[in-house]
Amino acid sequence: MLDGRGALRRRAGLRLWLSAGWQAVVMLAALFAPWLAPHDPLAQDLMLGRLPPFWLPGTEPGYWLGTDSLGRDVLSRLIHGARVALIVALVAGTATCLIGSTLGLIAGFYRGWTDRIIGRLVDIWMAFPPVLFAILLIAVLGTGLSSVVIAIIVIDWTRFCRVVRAEALNQSQMDYVHSARVAGFSRPRTLMAEILPNVLPVIVALLTLEMGIAVIVEAILSFVNLSVSTDRPTWGGMIAEGRIAIHHVWWVLAFPLAALFLTVLSFAQLGEGLRDRFDPVLR
Amino acid sequence: MAEALFRVEALRVELPDMTRKPLFGPVPRLEILKGLDFEIPRGAVLGIVGGSGSGKTTLGRTLVRLMEPTAGRILFDGADITHLPDAAMRPLRQRIQMIFQDPMSSLNPRLTIGRIIAAPLNATSRDPRVAEALGHVGLPAEFVHRYPHELSGGQRQRIGIARAIAMRPDFILADEIVSGLDVSSQAQVLNLLEGLVRDLGLTLAFISHDLSVIRRLCDRVIVMQTGRIVEEAPTEALFEDPQHDYTRELLDAIPTPDPTVRW
Amino acid sequence: MSAFLEIRGLSAVLRGTDLRLLRSVDIDVPVGTVRGLVGESGAGKSMIGRAVLGVLPRAVEIVEGEILLDGRDLLAMPPVARRRLIGARTAMIPQDPLTALNPSRRIGRQITDRLVDILGWEPARARSRTLEMLAEVRIPEPERVLRLYPHELSGGMRQRILIASAFVAEPELIVADEPTTALDVTVQKQILGLISELQARHGTALLFVTHDLGVVAKICDSLSVLYAGKVVEDTTVARFFEAPAHPYSAALLAATPRHTDPASSLKPVPPAVMHAVGAEIAAADRSWRPRHG
Numbered sequence: 158m159l160d161g162r163g164a165l166r167r168r169a170g171l172r173l174w175l176s177a178g179w180q181a182v183v184m185l186a187a188l189f190a191p192w193l194a195p196h197d198p199l200a201q202d203l204m205l206g207r208l209p210p211f212w213l214p215g216t217e218p219g220y221w222l223g224t225d226s227l228g229r230d231v232l233s234r235l236i237h238g239a240r241v242a243l244i245v246a247l248v249a250g251t252a253t254c255l256i257g258s259t260l261g262l263i264a265g266f267y268r269g270w271t272d273r274i275i276g277r278l279v280d281i282w283m284a285f286p287p288v289l290f291a292i293l294l295i296a297v298l299g300t301g302l303s304s305v306v307i308a309i310i311v312i313d314w315t316r317f318c319r320v321v322r323a324e325a326l327n328q329s330q331m332d333y334v335h336s337a338r339v340a341g342f343s344r345p346r347t348l349m350a351e352i353l354p355n356v357l358p359v360i361v362a363l364l365t366l367e368m369g370i371a372v373i374v375e376a377i378l379s380f381v382n383l384s385v386s387t388d389r390p391t392w393g394g395m396i397a398e399g400r401i402a403i404h405h406v407w408w409v410l411a412f413p414l415a416a417l418f419l420t421v422l423s424f425a426q427l428g429e430g431l432r433d434r435f436d437p438v439l440r
Numbered sequence: 441m442a443e444a445l446f447r448v449e450a451l452r453v454e455l456p457d458m459t460r461k462p463l464f465g466p467v468p469r470l471e472i473l474k475g476l477d478f479e480i481p482r483g484a485v486l487g488i489v490g491g492s493g494s495g496k497t498t499l500g501r502t503l504v505r506l507m508e509p510t511a512g513r514i515l516f517d518g519a520d521i522t523h524l525p526d527a528a529m530r531p532l533r534q535r536i537q538m539i540f541q542d543p544m545s546s547l548n549p550r551l552t553i554g555r556i557i558a559a560p561l562n563a564t565s566r567d568p569r570v571a572e573a574l575g576h577v578g579l580p581a582e583f584v585h586r587y588p589h590e591l592s593g594g595q596r597q598r599i600g601i602a603r604a605i606a607m608r609p610d611f612i613l614a615d616e617i618v619s620g621l622d623v624s625s626q627a628q629v630l631n632l633l634e635g636l637v638r639d640l641g642l643t644l645a646f647i648s649h650d651l652s653v654i655r656r657l658c659d660r661v662i663v664m665q666t667g668r669i670v671e672e673a674p675t676e677a678l679f680e681d682p683q684h685d686y687t688r689e690l691l692d693a694i695p696t697p698d699p700t701v702r703w
Numbered sequence: 704m705s706a707f708l709e710i711r712g713l714s715a716v717l718r719g720t721d722l723r724l725l726r727s728v729d730i731d732v733p734v735g736t737v738r739g740l741v742g743e744s745g746a747g748k749s750m751i752g753r754a755v756l757g758v759l760p761r762a763v764e765i766v767e768g769e770i771l772l773d774g775r776d777l778l779a780m781p782p783v784a785r786r787r788l789i790g791a792r793t794a795m796i797p798q799d800p801l802t803a804l805n806p807s808r809r810i811g812r813q814i815t816d817r818l819v820d821i822l823g824w825e826p827a828r829a830r831s832r833t834l835e836m837l838a839e840v841r842i843p844e845p846e847r848v849l850r851l852y853p854h855e856l857s858g859g860m861r862q863r864i865l866i867a868s869a870f871v872a873e874p875e876l877i878v879a880d881e882p883t884t885a886l887d888v889t890v891q892k893q894i895l896g897l898i899s900e901l902q903a904r905h906g907t908a909l910l911f912v913t914h915d916l917g918v919v920a921k922i923c924d925s926l927s928v929l930y931a932g933k934v935v936e937d938t939t940v941a942r943f944f945e946a947p948a949h950p951y952s953a954a955l956l957a958a959t960p961r962h963t964d965p966a967s968s969l970k971p972v973p974p975a976v977m978h979a980v981g982a983e984i985a986a987a988d989r990s991w992r993p994r995h996g
Binding site (some may be wrong): 261331333335336337338339340341342345350351354355357435436437438 | 486501504506524527530531532533534537538540541542545546547548549550551559560573587589604607
Binding site (some may be wrong): 491492537622624626627630631646649650651653655656679689691693694695696697700701 | 858888891914915916918938941944954955958959965
């Protein structure tokens, strides 16, 4: 028995380290982009256009991952693009999580009319097609990073609300919650001290998932040119540009796609890894 | 005779019956408790017995005010607590404690034993009362660092008892606290409870479906069937000379560990 | 008379480890008798029942021993033949009548499906046999009950359905895993009476897993007391309740509540007994070498 759990934990540990490592790389890139990027991500030089990545013939020194059709350095654009991705993941993910989880906890724990109101709101909210909703919102708010963040929050809080509500409802029927009442604790204290720690693993898992989703949503909005303006490199924007020229310069599409994929995957893995490691019940 | 610790008068509890909810219109009400009258004298150990659906668990939860009575009165130590709001109830909570059936679900799985016992005391797990409570239930003080899932079923149930007695209550409700345990832990927990009731002068209501356990522990027994009290008697009398048919049926159905006794 | 079910030297470990879950278990269940498997939680009593039915969880690995059903070793058979043999000649009565029936299918189909699809009966024959069986477990209006869904019946009724379903194909062995633990005592008495009656009438061999020595006294002919996956006592019911031979089983019996004699029951198991039985198992483990394959 012990052996089985040990092996499970080792695997979880490796997964945790790999995803945390990739997250660290993205984080460093985002923080120190101006210093790390070898070139200006916006500098165009048609003489240096369509340079392949370093392991292919016909490269120029210093352009590790090649250049796009306009001669912009792909690596520098990737590094700068990490900024947008990370801001969206952290800000939009956290805010979505806070709003959705709070409402979900309240609805699931207090039940009654609060639950009915929040529940109806979620139902109505979810009846809107999300992508259309986002596009409409940005049409109203105007493009820009803050609009993207707001759009993600507005669309995705329901995801947290529903799952957290169900879990809080589930936990509030456990006897340890009754026992807290018998002990004389107030309802808000019971919610914070008894229910929250038990719902937290679910919230953390959802949060990391949501961070990945936020990055994807931003990329989708960039792809349809509704995110930040084109003078700021984003992974989604790069994918959109790379798609057009995929036959000549596949690397313009491949590298941002890989970065996006790894980032989203590592968010999800980070969530599971954290849970396996820090949940006392699973330990 | 001195005033009883608990006095229950014409207690009724109704719940909405969701299984029969019509598509439109009000939810029908299901009557769980149909007018109960009884007393729990100070220092008594009262057994409450009945089958599933008899309302014994609802009665317990109503006594400790986890459920709201529909009608009737509950007096605790002379004070009417029937509809006391949460805030007014809180000072009394310390005096009315409960031990739950399933020690796994009644101990918050993400807190250490120390915090579980200390929290209701508004203390830290280093508070001497925590170690004292653990000592009362025969567990070492080192247990404060453990988590509930690291303990055996019997140990968990003893933590449930420790949490209740740490508050120095006047009254403890024990709801089917040994029915999930192995017989060896069951005997241990019952002996422990018996000793604590005697040493700490507790008043105990002991809900169980198992009459053999009730016989061992209680001085009075209430037999419940479908929301009514069908018989109330001192334990000896109930076992020697049961008056109600349902009581006799319950007694006959106990599988005694003796193959020579015909069933 | 040879036993219909014979378990010989059955040992199991947690897959991939040396942790022993069953320790050279020997159990016989002759035709027409009831064998109780008694022990506390974690003693391995349910595991033995599941091993016989071939439904062990993947984490449990049998490392040696034989499970002989009518003289044929289940463990030495190819999986398909084993499944067919188990399906045709055994049945089980599960513990929880609430989850053992599929909530979204009618009672009738849940019983007849196995007869038609696995045993290849004509649907009409399966139906008439099922009706017969429902009458035998004293279910009123069997025709109507066949069309009901499980939630429309009480817990006791559902357990009757499961008993009918176990006996319907005339199995020679039934494994009952704590079949009355979830029921009220009054219902338990009826259900145990029913199982006893059907077992005697059909001459079935019954392996009855329970934690309750009271139930053993009422329904079994012989019993095996398990501790940590080892049979510490194998005896007849009459002899056991007269004078249990092993100190652990004696302590278990003294811990069992007995309302007719409250003073001498519910005795905690003395620590010395637990030490002794623990040492006995450790000693057995030291001399044990698994014969793999």
